[in-house]
Amino acid sequence: MDRALEPGNVGERELLLAWLAFHRDALAYKCDGLSAEQMVSASASPSDLSLLGLVRHMTEMERVYLVHALAGGELRFAYCSDTTPDADIAGLEPAMSAASVDLWLRERAHADQLLSRAGSLDSAAAGNDYTVRWNLIKVIQEYARHNGHADIIRQRIDGATGE
Numbered sequence: 746m747d748r749a750l751e752p753g754n755v756g757e758r759e760l761l762l763a764w765l766a767f768h769r770d771a772l773a774y775k776c777d778g779l780s781a782e783q784m785v786s787a788s789a790s791p792s793d794l795s796l797l798g799l800v801r802h803m804t805e806m807e808r809v810y811l812v813h814a815l816a817g818g819e820l821r822f823a824y825c826s827d828t829t830p831d832a833d834i835a836g837l838e839p840a841m842s843a844a845s846v847d848l849w850l851r852e853r854a855h856a857d858q859l860l861s862r863a864g865s866l867d868s869a870a871a872g873n874d875y876t877v878r879w880n881l882i883k884v885i886q887e888y889a890r891h892n893g894h895a896d897i898i899r900q901r902i903d904g905a906t907g908e
Contacts, residue, residue: 746770746777758866761881768888769853771908772799775895776846779902781839788898796898797842798834799891804849805833806887810873811856814880815863817871823848856884 748770752763776784776796784797804823813820824833866878873880892908899905 746774748774757878761866761878761885762860764885765881765888768885768892769803771892772803772888772895774908775892775899775905776800779899781842783902784842785837785839786898786902788894788901793831793835793837794894794898795834795837796895796902797837797845799895799898800849801833801837801845803888803891804845804852806884807849807852807856810880810883810887812852812859813872814870814875815856815859815872815877820872823852 749763749766751767752760755763779796784800785795788794801824805825808823809820826832860877860881863877866876866881868877869875870877870880875883896906896908
């Protein structure tokens with residue numbers, strides 16, 4: 746799998762986009778080569794957290810803080826709702842794997858299109874009261890935080906380590 750490298754010393758916009766690509770690829774790498782059953786393997790009881798749960802959670806983060814934030818309009822969650830707030834992580838089945846990964850990749854592509862058209866990082870986002878910069882950093886920190894979880898989950902599945 747070709748992966749984005751850690752960014753060098755570049756301008757702020759390029760730096761933030763490079764870190765986003767790096768962390769997206771890190772999560773994809775942790776999922777690479779796993780079966781649908783392995784993707785829903787919970788990390789440690791009593792936690793429901795799995796690699797598929799992380800993919801679905803990051804789909805929600807991409808949607809809320811990039812797609813919705815940059816495009817505006819009505820916010821529609823991919824998985825969660827008022828009655829099922831943890832549907833991105835809880836109750837997952839192997840049969841959900843392929844469609845969930847596909848939606849994650851589509852959401853990322855949509856976010857990338859919107860980011861390419863976004864004005865200044867200081868611009869107010871259309872879907873919330875924060876700047877483009879704030880929303881971008883929010884998603885990067887979500888990936889960084891959850892990629893630590895992904896490291897542990899993957900190691901528990903098959904012993905694989907590394908970014």
